Amino acid sequence: MNLDRKLQILADAAKYDASCASSGAAKKDSRGGKGVGSTGGAGICHSYTPDGRCISLLKVLLTNVCLYDCHYCINRRSSNVQRALFTPDEVVKLTLDFYKRNYIEGLFLSSGIVRSADYTMELVIEVARRLREEHHFRGYIHLKTIPEASPELIEKAGRYADRISINIELPTQASLDRFAPEKNLANTQGAMGGIRTRIDEVADARKEFRQIQNRPRVKPPTFATSQSTQMIVGADDSSDSVVLGRADELYRDYKLKRVYYSGFSPIPEPSVILPLKAPPLIREHRLYQADWLLRFYGFDVKELLPKENPNLDLEIDPKLSWAIRNRQFFPVDINRAPQEMLWRIPGIGVRNVSRILAARRYVNLKLTDLLRMRVSLKKVLPFIIAADHTPSFGLLESDQLRTQFLAKPKQLELDFSAPAPTNADQIITLNGQL
Amino acid sequence: MITAIVDHTVHSWRLKARELLRRGIPPEKIDWCAENGEKSLLPAEEMSSVSPSREIKVPADFLPLATSVCAHTDPRRWAILYRLLYRLTHGGEKHLLKMPSDPDTRQCQMWAKAVGRDIHKMHAFVRFRLIHVDESTGKEEFIAWFEPTYRIVRLGTPFFVKRFANMDWSILTPDECAHWNGKHLTFLPGANRHQVPDSDAHDDLWRTYYRSIFNPARLKVKAMQSEIPQKYWKNLPEASIISELIAGSKNRVDEMLETPERPVKPMPNNAYLRSLHTKEKSPETP
Numbered sequence: 001m002n003l004d005r006k007l008q009i010l011a012d013a014a015k016y017d018a019s020c021a022s023s024g025a026a027k028k029d030s031r032g033g034k035g036v037g038s039t040g041g042a043g044i045c046h047s048y049t050p051d052g053r054c055i056s057l058l059k060v061l062l063t064n065v066c067l068y069d070c071h072y073c074i075n076r077r078s079s080n081v082q083r084a085l086f087t088p089d090e091v092v093k094l095t096l097d098f099y100k101r102n103y104i105e106g107l108f109l110s111s112g113i114v115r116s117a118d119y120t121m122e123l124v125i126e127v128a129r130r131l132r133e134e135h136h137f138r139g140y141i142h143l144k145t146i147p148e149a150s151p152e153l154i155e156k157a158g159r160y161a162d163r164i165s166i167n168i169e170l171p172t173q174a175s176l177d178r179f180a181p182e183k184n185l186a187n188t189q190g191a192m193g194g195i196r197t198r199i200d201e202v203a204d205a206r207k208e209f210r211q212i213q214n215r216p217r218v219k220p221p222t223f224a225t226s227q228s229t230q231m232i233v234g235a236d237d238s239s240d241s242v243v244l245g246r247a248d249e250l251y252r253d254y255k256l257k258r259v260y261y262s263g264f265s266p267i268p269e270p271s272v273i274l275p276l277k278a279p280p281l282i283r284e285h286r287l288y289q290a291d292w293l294l295r296f297y298g299f300d301v302k303e304l305l306p307k308e309n310p311n312l313d314l315e316i317d318p319k320l321s322w323a324i325r326n327r328q329f330f331p332v333d334i335n336r337a338p339q340e341m342l343w344r345i346p347g348i349g350v351r352n353v354s355r356i357l358a359a360r361r362y363v364n365l366k367l368t369d370l371l372r373m374r375v376s377l378k379k380v381l382p383f384i385i386a387a388d389h390t391p392s393f394g395l396l397e398s399d400q401l402r403t404q405f406l407a408k409p410k411q412l413e414l415d416f417s418a419p420a421p422t423n424a425d426q427i428i429t430l431n432g433q434l
Numbered sequence: 435m436i437t438a439i440v441d442h443t444v445h446s447w448r449l450k451a452r453e454l455l456r457r458g459i460p461p462e463k464i465d466w467c468a469e470n471g472e473k474s475l476l477p478a479e480e481m482s483s484v485s486p487s488r489e490i491k492v493p494a495d496f497l498p499l500a501t502s503v504c505a506h507t508d509p510r511r512w513a514i515l516y517r518l519l520y521r522l523t524h525g526g527e528k529h530l531l532k533m534p535s536d537p538d539t540r541q542c543q544m545w546a547k548a549v550g551r552d553i554h555k556m557h558a559f560v561r562f563r564l565i566h567v568d569e570s571t572g573k574e575e576f577i578a579w580f581e582p583t584y585r586i587v588r589l590g591t592p593f594f595v596k597r598f599a600n601m602d603w604s605i606l607t608p609d610e611c612a613h614w615n616g617k618h619l620t621f622l623p624g625a626n627r628h629q630v631p632d633s634d635a636h637d638d639l640w641r642t643y644y645r646s647i648f649n650p651a652r653l654k655v656k657a658m659q660s661e662i663p664q665k666y667w668k669n670l671p672e673a674s675i676i677s678e679l680i681a682g683s684k685n686r687v688d689e690m691l692e693t694p695e696r697p698v699k700p701m702p703n704n705a706y707l708r709s710l711h712t713k714e715k716s717p718e719t720p
Contacts, residue, residue: 003639004638004639004642007639007642007643007646008642008645008646009646011642011643011646011647012646012647014647015646015647015648015649016649029596029597029599030596030597030598030599030600031595031596031599032599033599033600034600035600036597036598036599036600036601037597038593038596038597042554044554044557044558045558045661046558046559047644047662047670047672048657048658048661048662049644049647049648049649049658049679050648050653050654050655050658050676050679050680050683051648051649051650051652051653051654051658052652052654052655052656052657052658052661053648053649053652054661055644055647058643059647067702067704067706067707069698069699077699077702078696078697078698078699079696080696094639097636097639098636098639098640098643100562100564100574100576100598100601101561101562101563101564101576101634101636102560102561102562102578102594102597103561103640115704115706116704116705116706117706139597148710181711182707182710182711184710263652265649265651265652266651266687266690266691267690268689268690268693269693269696270690270693270695270696271695271696271698272695272696272697272698273698275695276690276691279651279652281652355534358532358534359532359533359534359535361532362529362532362533363533363535365535369534369535372534372535372540373534
């Protein structure tokens with residue numbers, strides 16, 4: 001099988017892993033040496049595909065042969081997809097050739113499980129080792145790790161990678177039992193715990209090393225700077241409350257850099273256990289918004305998803321939804337309120353909160369100042385007090401508060417002569433320009 | 435009215451601005467002009483180097499701001515930058531840079547931001563082509579054509595020096611060209627795109643990758659178009675297959691939906707797999 005065909009099969013096999021980050025790595029470059037590459041700044045998106053996603057890394061599977069039978073996955077053993085396998089040198093060459101032309105920031109390497117978890121990990125690690133040690137590659141490497149592999153191998157993988165990750169895939173063991181019978185939540189969490197410990201240890205060791213006056217010739221240890229994970233949304237029946245509850249726990253217990261939410265998408269080899277459906281793109285979008293609220297805006301999962309609302313509102317964003325359910329906190333005076341309250345105003349993001357805090361030391365902020373910061377006044381007006389504005393009486397009390405934020409319904413023409421919409425039509429209408 | 439002639443570098447503006455500031459010339463008395471290589475017919479007021487008096491103090495933020503603003507192409511930039519500088523020093527408005535509500539600060543920050551975005555796009559969309567490999571040393575030589583919006587060649591190329599320190603490369607743009615030979619980064623006048631080969635043997639592999647990594651069930655063309663402005667598309671090899679990818683998505687998704695569901699295949703004879711399943715069946719240890 002020629003290289004082009006292998007690349008086609010093994011890139012196609014890798015597309016359902018949403019992670020594309022190339023930022024957050026330790027600073028390194030290739031001056032004064034013999035290698036190629038640099039990391040340490042913001043990530044760079046070198047291209048975009050028509051699904052709106054950025055291409056930052058060469059994202060491939062080493063092989064799509066797999067022993068496991070995860071029913072959402074195109075590569076599972078029950079699938080009839082054509083199988084292929086790269087040699088380590090083929091992946092190394094592809095990575096370096098694209099990298100030197102500035103098409104990519106680095107490599108994202110995953111694999112189907114072949115022969116055993118350890119056997120597969122060793123193959124994956126070998127690619128990274130050749131890049132780092134033989135070609136002195138200083139670009140970005142993200143390695144996917146198999147939780148069932150031995151801790152020594154997971155540690156070795158971390159030494160060559162900037163980011164290491166294990167996909168938790170589904171938020172409960174019951175869902176895993178049904179859709180991914182070889183995966184185990186406790187195993188995955190155990191592996192994440194081991195990685196977190198190692199990340200912290202190496203970070204401390206490097207810090208100490210920098211402070212030592214007479215540096216010994218020994219170099220400090222290297223390890224990935226962060227780990228991340230992915231959950232599939234819409235394959236099982238877990239509510240947003242369960243999904244975000246699990247994500248919150250993972251952020252706290254394992255200091256993950258990111259949780260990715262991947263809407264379950266139709267695959268070319270559907271499983272009888274898991275019928276295809278339209279990808280839940282809006283739900284995925286709301287989960288990301290809620291995730292940001294947990295990490296950067298000081299929200300708690302229970303505030304966003306109380307018992308009576310286990311799923312996020314699809315029609316309005318989660319912060320606005322919270323504000324409407326908790327009107328007693330508003331209106332907030334932007335010239336006086338503390339940062340934590342400013343974060344809670346619908347329509348004002350963390351950057352604008354910083355700008356507000358900086359500017360209000362010198363000036364009393366008016367609506368024109370907010371306009372200049374590109375804040376949507378329509379969203380913000382009922383909830384704030386500014387130097388020249390207070391919300392009109394009764395606005396916050398109104399029953400209609402939520403409806404005024406909904407997108408206007410489109411007037412549809414009913415055509416009784418047209419055939420009934422097919423499944424495919426539904427998918428197109430749901431995933432069309434959102 | 436004093437005429438001040440500068441080129442697009444911050445160095446040139448800075449020298450003039452320092453002079454004018456020392457002499458206490460207010461912003462409205464200065465006419466800033468771009469250097470166009472021709473000697474002016476009118477005698478410019480003598481800009482003799484005055485003996486250095488006391489140091490002029492500006493906030494640390496000012497110089498990076500000025501560096502970015504000078505790389506912009508708006509003809510008003512030098513005047514507004516000088517006015518900002520004058521207000522910060524002679525005008526005593528020390529916190530001016532921290533007040534986004536001030537029009538001069540705001541304008542300069544917007545220009546700096548546009549230049550910053552342009553530099554980031556340069557790092558993202560410069561595409562090298564291999565033109566030569568030295569048989570004895572194995573050293574590779576690359577060349578790229580790029581069309582930035584602003585005068586950012588000097589600001590954007592140090593990134594490539596750090597990343598590709600051990601390759602020889604050149605980046606050609608209409609305004610200015612940068613060359614790296616492993617030791618020095620040199621700048622030469624602008625070139626034209628025919629000096630760079632149109633394609634590279636790797637373009638086909640890249641297009642294969644681009645086509646394969648795309649998920650047809652998640653079409654979002656507007657998002658793609660907003661991230662890569664129209665002007666960059668003509669220099670990207672993947673541009674030629676985008677319309678076919680978009681047109682073919684619906685059929686690909688239809689095909690997936692019409693594919694009969696696969697039954698579950700029996701477990702293969704594999705010791706590792708068996709061990710996973712027996713482990714799960716045993717009760718959890720407390």
